[in-house]
Amino acid sequence: MADARQQRRPSGLVVALAFAIAVGTAIALVVLAVALRTSDDTTAPTPTPVVDLTGIPQAGLVLGSPEARVTLIEYADLQCPACRVYTESYFPEIVERYVRPGRVKTEFRGLAFIGPDSETALRYVLAASLQNRLWQLQEALYRNQGDENSGWVTEELVRRLAAEIPGLDADRVVTDAGSNEVDALVAQAAAQADAAEVGGTPTLAIQVGDADPFSLQPGIGLSDLTAALDDALGS
Amino acid sequence: MSDRTLRVLAAGVAAAGVGVAGYLTWAHYGSGSVVCPVGGGCETVQESEYAEVAGVPVALLGLGAYVVLLALIVWDAPIARLAAAALSLIGLVFSTYLLVVQASVIEAFCIWCLANDVVIAPALAVVTSLRLRS
Numbered sequence: 042m043a044d045a046r047q048q049r050r051p052s053g054l055v056v057a058l059a060f061a062i063a064v065g066t067a068i069a070l071v072v073l074a075v076a077l078r079t080s081d082d083t084t085a086p087t088p089t090p091v092v093d094l095t096g097i098p099q100a101g102l103v104l105g106s107p108e109a110r111v112t113l114i115e116y117a118d119l120q121c122p123a124c125r126v127y128t129e130s131y132f133p134e135i136v137e138r139y140v141r142p143g144r145v146k147t148e149f150r151g152l153a154f155i156g157p158d159s160e161t162a163l164r165y166v167l168a169a170s171l172q173n174r175l176w177q178l179q180e181a182l183y184r185n186q187g188d189e190n191s192g193w194v195t196e197e198l199v200r201r202l203a204a205e206i207p208g209l210d211a212d213r214v215v216t217d218a219g220s221n222e223v224d225a226l227v228a229q230a231a232a233q234a235d236a237a238e239v240g241g242t243p244t245l246a247i248q249v250g251d252a253d254p255f256s257l258q259p260g261i262g263l264s265d266l267t268a269a270l271d272d273a274l275g276s
Numbered sequence: 277m278s279d280r281t282l283r284v285l286a287a288g289v290a291a292a293g294v295g296v297a298g299y300l301t302w303a304h305y306g307s308g309s310v311v312c313p314v315g316g317g318c319e320t321v322q323e324s325e326y327a328e329v330a331g332v333p334v335a336l337l338g339l340g341a342y343v344v345l346l347a348l349i350v351w352d353a354p355i356a357r358l359a360a361a362a363l364s365l366i367g368l369v370f371s372t373y374l375l376v377v378q379a380s381v382i383e384a385f386c387i388w389c390l391a392n393d394v395v396i397a398p399a400l401a402v403v404t405s406l407r408l409r410s
Contacts, residue, residue, distance in 0.1 A: 123323070
C-alpha cells in the first residue's frame with residue numbers, strides 16, 4: 042500500500058485550478074458576508090419595563106440604599122447589545138434579591154465607545170441622573186436599543202420614554218444633556234474606566250465599603266454574579 | 277528551510293489561529309466581552325454587524341477553518357497540502373476583507389483580529405504555499 046506522502050504531487054494545472062477555486066470561493070464568501078451581515082437580531086424593542094424600580098432609593102448614578110455596604114459597579118455603553126442583555130436578563134433579579142432589600146446598591150458608569158449614538162444616549166441618561174431617574178431611563182433605552190450608530194437615539198425617542206417615567210421632566214432632560222454638569226459626569230466615568238482598565242462592556246465590579254473595587258470576570262453568568270455578591274456580603 | 281520545518285511552522289501557526297479564533301468564539305457566546313490588552317476596539321469590532329455572517333460568528337467560521345487546516349497539515353498527503361494552501365488563500369482574502377472593514381467601516385481595531393488578519397492568516401498562506409514546492 043502506497044504511503045499517502047508518496048502520492049504524486051498535483052500538477053501545475055491542478056494547483057492553478059485549486060487556487061482559482063479558492064479565490065472564487067473567497068470572493069463569494071466576502072460578498073455573502075457583506076450581504077448577510079447580522080444587524081437586526083437584537084434590535085426589536087421590548088415593549089414593557091423589565092424591572093420595577095418604584096420605591097427604591099436613587100441618588101444620581103446610584104440605585105439602592107446609601108447604607109448598603111456592597112456596591113455593584115456597572116460599566117456600560119447604551120449601544121452595547123451585551124449590556125442590554127445584562128439589563129434585561131440579570132438586572133431584574135439583582136434588583137429584587139439585593140437592591141430592593143437594601144443589601145446592595147448599584148452604580149452606573151456610562152461609557153461611549155461604540156459611536157455617536159452611545160454618547161447621545163449617555164448624555165440623556167446622565168441628565169436623568171440629575172433628577173434621580175437614571176436607572177429608569179437607561180432601562181427604557183436598552184429596551185428600545187437600535188442599530189449601532191443609526192441615529193436611533195433621538196430627542197423624540199427620549200421624550201417618549203421619559204413621558205412614561207413618573208417624576209422625570211423630559212424638557213429638563215433634553216436641556217441638561219448639553220450641560221457642563223453632564224460633561225463632568227461623562228469625563229468622570231471615562232476616567233474611572235481608564236483607571237480600572239475596563240476593556241469592554243458590560244464590565245461589573247464589586248466594592249465592599251471603601252475598599253478598592255474588584256472587577257468580575259468578563260461574561261460572568263448570573264449564578265456566578267450572585268455568588269460573588271453573596272461572598273461580598275458575607276465578607 | 278526544510279519541509280519538516282515548514283510543516284511544524286504551519287502546524288504552530290494554525291494552532292495559534294485555533295487559539296485566537298477559539299477565544300473570540302468563546303467570548304462571543306459567553307458574554308460579548310473581550311479582554312482587549314492593547315487598543316480598546318475589541319468590543320466595538322466584536323459587537324459590530326460585521327462580526328456575524330447570517331447569524332454565524334465570524335470567529336466560529338475562523339475556528340472551523342483553522343481546525344480543518346490543522347487536520348490537513350497532520351494528514352500531509354499531497355492533496356491535503358493543496359487543500360491546506362487553497363483554504364489558507366481563502367482565509368487570507370477573507371482576513372483582508374475583515375481588515376478593510378475594521379479600518380474603513382467600523383473604524384476600530386481589535387488586537388485579536390489584527391493578530392489573525394496581519395500575522396496568522398498571511399503566514400499560513402505563505403507557509404502552506406511554500407510546502408507545495410517540496
